[in-house]
Amino acid sequence: xxxxxxxxxxxxxxxxxxxxxxxxxxxxxxxxxxxxxxxxxxxxxxxxxxxxxxxxxxxxxxxxxxxxxxxxxxxxxxxxxxxxxxxxxxxxxxxxxxxxxxxxxxxxxxxxxxxxxxxxxxxxxxxxxxxxxxxxxxxxxxxxxxxxxxxxxxxxxxxxxxxxxxxxxxxxxxxxxxxxxxxxxxxxxxxxxxxxxxxxxxxxxxxxxxxxxxxxxxxxxxxxxxxxxxxxxxxxxxxxxxxxxxxxxxxxxxxxxxxxxxxxxxxxxxxxxxxx
Amino acid sequence: xxxxxxxxxxxxxxxxxxxxxxxxxxxxxxxxxxxxxxxxxxxxxxxxxxxxxxxxxxxxxxxxxxxxxxxxxxxxxxxxxxxxxxxxxxxxxxxxxxxxxxxxxxxxxxxxxxxxxxxxxxxxxxxxxxxxxxxxxxxxxxxxxxxxxxxxxxxxxxxxxxxxxxxxxxxx
Numbered sequence: 001x002x003x004x005x006x007x008x009x010x011x012x013x014x015x016x017x018x019x020x021x022x023x024x025x026x027x028x029x030x031x032x033x034x035x036x037x038x039x040x041x042x043x044x045x046x047x048x049x050x051x052x053x054x055x056x057x058x059x060x061x062x063x064x065x066x067x068x069x070x071x072x073x074x075x076x077x078x079x080x081x082x083x084x085x086x087x088x089x090x091x092x093x094x095x096x097x098x099x100x101x102x103x104x105x106x107x108x109x110x111x112x113x114x115x116x117x118x119x120x121x122x123x124x125x126x127x128x129x130x131x132x133x134x135x136x137x138x139x140x141x142x143x144x145x146x147x148x149x150x151x152x153x154x155x156x157x158x159x160x161x162x163x164x165x166x167x168x169x170x171x172x173x174x175x176x177x178x179x180x181x182x183x184x185x186x187x188x189x190x191x192x193x194x195x196x197x198x199x200x201x202x203x204x205x206x207x208x209x210x211x212x213x214x215x216x217x218x219x220x221x222x223x224x225x226x227x228x229x230x231x232x233x234x235x236x237x238x239x240x241x242x243x244x245x246x247x248x249x250x251x252x253x254x255x256x257x258x259x260x261x262x263x264x265x266x267x268x269x270x271x272x273x274x275x276x
Numbered sequence: 277x278x279x280x281x282x283x284x285x286x287x288x289x290x291x292x293x294x295x296x297x298x299x300x301x302x303x304x305x306x307x308x309x310x311x312x313x314x315x316x317x318x319x320x321x322x323x324x325x326x327x328x329x330x331x332x333x334x335x336x337x338x339x340x341x342x343x344x345x346x347x348x349x350x351x352x353x354x355x356x357x358x359x360x361x362x363x364x365x366x367x368x369x370x371x372x373x374x375x376x377x378x379x380x381x382x383x384x385x386x387x388x389x390x391x392x393x394x395x396x397x398x399x400x401x402x403x404x405x406x407x408x409x410x411x412x413x414x415x416x417x418x419x420x421x422x423x424x425x426x427x428x429x430x431x432x433x434x435x436x437x438x439x440x441x442x443x444x445x446x447x448x
Binding site: 056087088089090143144145146147148149151152153193194195196197198199200201202204205208209 | 340341342348353364
């Protein structure tokens with residue numbers, strides 16, 4: 001199985017390299033997160049075709065598109081992964097990290113991961129974009145053997161590299177000139193196994209652990225590229241904010257805010273990638 | 277299997293719990309039992325599990341939990357009995373009586389926490405630990421069920437009036 005997967009990955013890299021210029025950046029779009037919809041001179045590949053497997057979750061189309069940011073030939077080439085594999089689907093760590101490994105093996109220098117996350121920080125609003133300045137890893141496969149306590153004792157892992165700093169600076173610059181662009185948030189992302197949502201006791205626990213948002217992905221990909229030449233950073237789209245005894249927004253409000261957040265994310269990603 | 281029955285599940289082996297379905301520990305058999313009952317219309321469970329540590333010397337009703345098991349019974353393909361991403365923070369029914377309540381920390385079966393572990397559990401909001409309740413509650417929530425859960429310290433059996441009270445409790 002492992003041999004087959006390595007062979008599949010090697011063949012995917014070879015094929016993509018022969019059919020496309022090397023992208024300056026790759027972007028992984030999480031569930032329901034839309035951006036970079038209209039690449040120029042693009043080629044698309046289904047995950048099934050690249051990896052021999054496809055995601056099972058609604059909202060994850062499972063495709064890779066490689067193309068230019070705009071119609072000018074000089075514009076940056078980007079690889080956009082729509083959808084990802086998750087541990088909660090029953091996939092193993094090797095499968096979950098396939099797109100990130102493809103990015104690193106292809107030699108793409110930058111990887112920007114996105115996800116939909118629940119807001120823990122009480123100053124957050126639905127539709128905020130949060131640049132990850134750190135994470136908690138509650139996903140390691142070993143935890144099924146040891147229980148979660150070792151992960152709970154571990155400190156938050158900081159993220160501070162030139163890519164994450166560029167995203168933060170780009171966000172500040174856009175907000176100064178575009179009143180529609182809500183200033184970026186920064187914070188720590190807690191990655192939990194899921195697929196059930198957290199209990200209120202777990203929400204309070206994560207706040208004690210200084211987490212600002214919670215989701216079920218992203219950390220495996222960050223870890224995968226951490227010891228490669230690919231620099232990784234991540235952005236969470238805040239789709240709800242956990243607040244006890246406060247009515248949550250209706251579905252229509254969430255959809256509207258998610259759409260507005262996707263538009264802001266699109267602006268941000270284009271600005272960041274075009275200056276890499 | 278009749279409808280709208282409160283189903284009692286016991287993991288403690290206590291002799292004081294009548295009409296209980298007894299299981300030695302959480303496993304896939306319990307998961308299937310929950311789902312069979314949910315599909316039959318029995319959507320309220322009364323659950324007894326052993327509660328350990330942190331000075332709880334009397335039975336407590338569980339008001340919430342922390343999943344410290346490192347796993348989740350819903351990992352894998354989703355069963356269509358419930359949604360892919362279930363909300364579980366409304367699964368526990370709590371007694372309207374004067375019985376004290378507590379937050380459970382669900383640990384990996386057989387794991388014996390040391391002093392440092394107990395400090396971490398307490399600091400993060402756990403008031404006792406147990407081994408079977410948490411995966412059961414997650415599975416029950418996914419199946420659209422509620423759970424009235426009692427943590428029994430070792431050697432303690434529940435009083436009869438407590439069982440009567442909890443069996444009739446469907447309110448939160």
